[in-house]
Amino acid sequence: MAEREPTPPTGSAHQIVIVGGGAGGLELATRLGDTLGRRGQVAVTLVDRARTHVWKPKLHEIAAGSMNMDAHELDYLAQAHWHHFQYRTGEMTGLDRARRQIHLAPYIDDEGRQVIAARSLPYDTLVMAVGSLTNDFGTPGVAQHAIKLETAPDARLFNQRLVNAALRAHSRADQDAAGDGHPDTPRHLRVAIIGAGATGVELAAELHHTMRELVSYGMQSIQIERDLRIDLIEAAERVLPGLPPRLSAATEELLRGLGVQVHTNARVASVEAHTVVLADGQRIDADLIVWAAGVKAPAFLADLDGLETNRINQLVVRPTLQTTRDAHIFALGDCAACPWLGTDKTVPPRAQAAHQQASFMLGQIKRLLAGQPLRHYQYRDFGSLVSLGEYSTVGNLMGALVGGNMVFEGFFAKLMYKSLYKQHELALHGFTKVALDTLARTITRRTEPHVKLH
Incomplete structure (x- = not known):
């Protein structure tokens, strides 16, 4: 059964604005530009506050230092030039559905100077693809003392701190060997990872490997077994709670074999400058703390000119991917609460879902332009x-x-x-x-x- 469609465009090129250059948004902009944009049937604009794109599931590799971000970064301006769409730098702050405009905040550079003033962009069809953020559930101290791997700069910051911590540990080991070490200089390199889902588990394993590589480049004073400690903290009863129990058990056994300290059924009560405090009172000291537990959509979606959202700020959409209160606005990827047809669930926030929905949206827009009924999206779970x-x-x-x-x-x-x-x-x-x-x-x-x- 088809939902109500917006009025097909007439006259000038249909203005499609895509907000968010993550996996789903960037793939959609590229495919629309290559097909409809190059023929002038639509004018596609991609909006993102960053200037480059890195595939989000790769952030843990950047953080650990095992992936050179420069070799995998995609420049939005170049991609737009090659694939017949426009790119606009900016962070969306509001929406005027009556006028069909989105509002963008001023763009401020790293030196605090305004590069671009606040402005508005018109649309005929709007696609929200702003992804998700880490959900700290209001845990005290997380915002001040933990790193969240949400963006490429976050991952790069963690890596810089990791290398600096390794240099400190190496220096302390040298000083101890010479007999002039300072007691306040840390010798151990301690990392606490909160959340043993895919990101936390992948980061723990990647860190163990890359630290061995790092030590081989002139930091022989560091002994991995003695000086490196990785604590993986999970509130659920097992790591990787979304996977079958056998895989969780095998993963935990491998991690423990690497020396990772795995804490399950461990709820975090607060985070301090160099300590994770658990609900049972246990304190886990750490030089670096990463929060990798939970997801939510960006907070600005919860007050977006009356669009319906759920408790984690996702835009509620119909099976057509149209938002429930505006047929001209679609949402896809992690920021969309999309019904999983045939179940009582919503589509999980995974890269495979964003990839599928980007392909599906290309067909939806073609049907919209032709005045045809829109179809229902059926998520295919490949595990x-x-x-x-x-x-x-x-x-x-x-x-x-x-x-x-x-x-x-x-x-x-x-x-x-x-x-x-x-x-x-x-x-x-x-x-x-x-x-x-x-x-x-x-x-x-x-x-x-x-x-x-x-």
Whole structure:
């Protein structure tokens, strides 16, 4: 059954504004530009406050230093030029549905100077794809003392602090050996990761590997078994609670074998400058604290000119991906509370859902332009994959792909995990560029350090 469609456009090119250049928004802008934009049927504008794009599931690798962000960063201006859409730098602050305009905040540079004044952009069709943020559930001290891996700058900041902490530990070890160490200088490198979902588990495994690589570049005074401590803290009864119990158990066994201290059934009461305080009173000291538990949509969505939202600020949408109170506004990806047809759930906030919805929205807009009824989005769950760095990959495949639910791990799982990123790259660049970029990275990796050293 089709929902009510907005009036098809007449006259000048239909103005499509996409807010958010994450996986879903950027893929949609690229595909719309390559198909309808290049023929002048629509005018596509992508809005994002950042100037470059990095695939969010890769942030833990940037944070650990195992991925060179410069080799994987995509410049929005260049992408827009090559794929027939416009890019506008800005952060959305409001919406005027009556006038069909979005409001953007002034753009301020790193030196506090205004580069672009506050402004408004008109639209005929608006697509919200602003993704999600980490949900700290109001836990005291998180905002002040923990790093959240929400953006590429967050991941880069964590990596800088990680390298600095390693340098301090190395310096203390040298001073101790010479007999002139200062008692207040920390010798250990302690990292506390709050949240043992995919991001937390992947970061813990990646950190263990990259720290070994880092030590090999002249920091032999650090002994990994003695000086590195990683605490992984999870409020649920097991790590990776979204995966089957067997995979959770296998992952926890691998992490413990690496020396990671795993705390389950451990609710965080507060975070202090260098301490995580648990609800049972236990205190876990740390030089670096990462909050990787829970997700929510950006807070500004909760007061967006009357659009319906849920308790975590997601825009509530119909099966057509139209918002419930405005047929001219669509939402996709993590910021959308989309019904999972055939269940009583909503579509989970995963990269695969954003990828599917971007492809689906391309068809919806074509139908909208032709005055045809819009279709209902059906989420296809292909399961979950979690990378444990160089050590392993675990996951489960579901649905039509395997005719059921198959749990798997190891080399095949690692190939499947890598293929997810390649699918994203292919959607943005096409086969030739992806093949050449992959070859270039492979060659470069053989001549450069495998871990970021600065």
